[in-house]
Amino acid sequence: MRLALTALIIKEFQQTFRDKRMVGVLVVVPLLQLVVLGYSVNLDVNHVPTLVADEDRSVQSRELVAGLVAGDAFDQVGELATGQAALGAFEHGLASIVIVVPKGFGERVKRGAPAAVQVLVDGSDSNRAIVAQNAATAYMLGRAVALAQERIAQVARQRGFVPQIRPLRVEPRLLYNPALDSAIFFVPGVAATLLLIVTLIVTAMGLAREKESGTLEQVLVTPLTPTTLILGKTLPYAAIGLVDLGLVLAAGSWLFGVPLRGPLVVVFAAGLLYLLATLGLGLFLAAVVRNQQQALMAAFFVLLPGMLLSGFVTPIENMPTWLQPVTALNPVRHFVEVLRAVLLKGASFSDLTSQFVALAGIGITLFGAASYTLRRRLG
Amino acid sequence: MMPTVVEVQELTKRYGSFTAVDRVSFEVGRGEIFGYLGANGAGKSTTIKMLCGLAAPTSGRASVAGADIAREPERVKRSIGYMSQRFSLYLDLTVEENLRFFAGAYGLGGARRDRRVQAALELAGLTDRRGTLTSALPGGVRQRLALGSALLHEPPIVFLDEPTAGVDPEARRGFWRVIRDLASQGTTVFVTTHHLDEAEHCGRVGLMVDGKLVALDTPGGLKATHVPGALYAVELADSRKMRHELANWPGVVEVEPFGPRLHVRVQGELEDDGRLEHELKHHGHNDAVVSRVEPTLEDVFLALVGTGRQSKGAA
Numbered sequence: 001m002r003l004a005l006t007a008l009i010i011k012e013f014q015q016t017f018r019d020k021r022m023v024g025v026l027v028v029v030p031l032l033q034l035v036v037l038g039y040s041v042n043l044d045v046n047h048v049p050t051l052v053a054d055e056d057r058s059v060q061s062r063e064l065v066a067g068l069v070a071g072d073a074f075d076q077v078g079e080l081a082t083g084q085a086a087l088g089a090f091e092h093g094l095a096s097i098v099i100v101v102p103k104g105f106g107e108r109v110k111r112g113a114p115a116a117v118q119v120l121v122d123g124s125d126s127n128r129a130i131v132a133q134n135a136a137t138a139y140m141l142g143r144a145v146a147l148a149q150e151r152i153a154q155v156a157r158q159r160g161f162v163p164q165i166r167p168l169r170v171e172p173r174l175l176y177n178p179a180l181d182s183a184i185f186f187v188p189g190v191a192a193t194l195l196l197i198v199t200l201i202v203t204a205m206g207l208a209r210e211k212e213s214g215t216l217e218q219v220l221v222t223p224l225t226p227t228t229l230i231l232g233k234t235l236p237y238a239a240i241g242l243v244d245l246g247l248v249l250a251a252g253s254w255l256f257g258v259p260l261r262g263p264l265v266v267v268f269a270a271g272l273l274y275l276l277a278t279l280g281l282g283l284f285l286a287a288v289v290r291n292q293q294q295a296l297m298a299a300f301f302v303l304l305p306g307m308l309l310s311g312f313v314t315p316i317e318n319m320p321t322w323l324q325p326v327t328a329l330n331p332v333r334h335f336v337e338v339l340r341a342v343l344l345k346g347a348s349f350s351d352l353t354s355q356f357v358a359l360a361g362i363g364i365t366l367f368g369a370a371s372y373t374l375r376r377r378l379g
Numbered sequence: 380m381m382p383t384v385v386e387v388q389e390l391t392k393r394y395g396s397f398t399a400v401d402r403v404s405f406e407v408g409r410g411e412i413f414g415y416l417g418a419n420g421a422g423k424s425t426t427i428k429m430l431c432g433l434a435a436p437t438s439g440r441a442s443v444a445g446a447d448i449a450r451e452p453e454r455v456k457r458s459i460g461y462m463s464q465r466f467s468l469y470l471d472l473t474v475e476e477n478l479r480f481f482a483g484a485y486g487l488g489g490a491r492r493d494r495r496v497q498a499a500l501e502l503a504g505l506t507d508r509r510g511t512l513t514s515a516l517p518g519g520v521r522q523r524l525a526l527g528s529a530l531l532h533e534p535p536i537v538f539l540d541e542p543t544a545g546v547d548p549e550a551r552r553g554f555w556r557v558i559r560d561l562a563s564q565g566t567t568v569f570v571t572t573h574h575l576d577e578a579e580h581c582g583r584v585g586l587m588v589d590g591k592l593v594a595l596d597t598p599g600g601l602k603a604t605h606v607p608g609a610l611y612a613v614e615l616a617d618s619r620k621m622r623h624e625l626a627n628w629p630g631v632v633e634v635e636p637f638g639p640r641l642h643v644r645v646q647g648e649l650e651d652d653g654r655l656e657h658e659l660k661h662h663g664h665n666d667a668v669v670s671r672v673e674p675t676l677e678d679v680f681l682a683l684v685g686t687g688r689q690s691k692g693a694a
Contacts, residue, residue, distance in 0.1 A: 007483020011472065018471050214467035218528075221431050221461040222484040223453055 008232025058106025188339030189312030203282030261346030276363030381408030414581030460529035499527030519550030
């Protein structure tokens with residue numbers, strides 16, 4: 001058993017490192033993907049191209065617009081004569097947001113009469129639209145409060161009062177990721193999905209290749225037990241997976257400044273349980289497919305929902321209520337949660353009991369089911 | 380009789396409605412070279428796969444080296460070597476890496492492993508090419524390496540499934556020399572082939588047709604039973620016309636054209652030496668040249684399955 005297992009593990013490493021492409025898949029690709037995803041997946045909404053249709057052209061309207069485009073959020077890219085032209089501008093992709101200040105705005109503000117400003121948002125990119133809309137609305141509300149204060153102060157002075165205005169102050173302070181840096185939020189997700197891709201594809205493809213070439217049959221006539229075979233086919237890739245995890249975290253820290261605020265051992269303990277699940281999935285696919293092509297197809301059927309239902313890109317709270325409980329079965333979700341909690345919040349084992357229980361449960365179930373299926377298929 | 384090492388009773392394998400192996404029974408003795416003969420798809424490989432524990436029988440039973448194939452597959456695997464129809468060592472590993480891996484899989488370690496790997500390298504003639512990638516080896520060498528690998532753990536029985544398929548005649552001859560050496564040292568060799576000439580090397584030959592074992596005997600016994608009488612090659616000028624005339628002679632069982640000559644099988648008085656030539660000359664065929672030929676397994680095969688099957692890959 002020990003001799004056979006050692007022989008199997010040595011053989012897996014020999015084959016893996018003989019194939020230069022495999023080394024690329026296991027080491028270079030994860031790092032490359034981290035870099036590409038880290039730099040490109042950016043949910044920060046800044047520098048929104050903005051067009052202004054100032055139909056009023058008064059002091060008040062100019063002040064309003066100047067204040068809006070003063071920050072990083074909105075960049076004025078041009079002017080429109082009227083609000084009518086807004087649709088055309090959206091269709092040509094000239095702007096994501098159009099501010100229409102109607103004629104008579106300044107005059108109404110001066111009088112203290114209700115005045116309206118129209119904010120048109122291109123909703124085709126919903127995430128961006130919501131952020132832009134919120135930023136514009138917040139700005140307009142602030143502007144309204146300022147105008148109201150001015151007016152109250154003016155009236156008070158006329159009547160000989162010293163105005164005492166204390167509006168409600170909101171003081172948001174962002175914890176853990178104060179700059180709301182997307183990379184910091186994404187690196188844990190990228191790490192989890194990369195580990196899934198690497199281990200799932202390598203195990204499924206590896207066994208499928210042995211089925212295809214007939215070498216599996218030659219191995220099966222040896223007294224090597226199914227348990228040894230399964231261990232020999234997974235332990236090397238579990239080791240490679242853990243190395244990959246370390247590489248991705250190191251690269252994330254170096255390139256994107258992702259912090260490590262909690263104990264590393266928690267990350268790797270969770271990583272080990274996570275690998276149990278992903279390797280189990282790989283074995284399961286290998287047991288049911290006939291060849292490498294089918295293995296690859298099946299792997300993609302698993303990878304996509306695994307990534308999308310993990311909370312990596314879309315928050316789970318935003319998913320339909322019936323779908324949310326399904327994500328509890330997704331190991332990627334729990335591992336992403338552990339990574340985020342440990343890296344950003346400095347969480348420890350005691351804070352992550354539910355995630356660890358879930359990961360262990362999913363891992364043991366998947367690996368057990370895969371081993372059972374494989375034993376039956378290999379008989 | 381040698382002690383029995385393979386015992387097969389009513390072994391059957393069905394895939395859906397297709398019966399690949401149909402109630403096959405036989406025994407193989409220790410040190411015997413047992414040839415399993417038949418066209419492609421006749422059920423040879425399926426039988427071997429069941430005996431090696433790679434496929435479960437639908438019904439019937441079999442034991443290999445005293446272990447029941449259904450109940451104790453692990454014990455069976457310890458006592459057998461198996462060489463598949465397809466080359467099934469790792470092409471992306473070197474010769475030595477392959478051998479060391481399979482030695483480990485058979486539970487060999489330490490000095491014994493080194494010794495057995497060396498023996499396999501010698502058998503394959505690859506002692507100075509141990510670092511070569513297996514994919515770079517020519518077909519005949521690969522087959523010998525696969526055989527060496529199957530013998531690493533010194534199994535008392537080896538199953539060789541079409542070991543010489545796609546191998547040139549020279550390498551085939553060398554391969555059979557190795558097989559005979561093995562058998563003479565007491566290893567039982569169970570070999571399938573569709574080369575009828577190779578079957579002549581076997582102690583006994585079983586003939587599979589459509590999943591059934593239709594004949595089982597020594598090559599000589601098969602010939603005596605299925606090709607009785609004496610076989611003569613006849614050379615004469617007007618062989619085409621004589622073919623039909625000869626077929627009507629009393630005592631002539633069969634006349635088959637064989638190149639420019641005729642193969643004439645006779646029984647009774649005509650079997651006697653010189654009798655056929657005498658009769659031919661008596662009938663005015665003074666140019667007739669008659670020589671005795673030994674029947675081959677091909678004659679047996681044709682007698683058993685008819686000429687219609689020949690195109691299916693036998694011979």
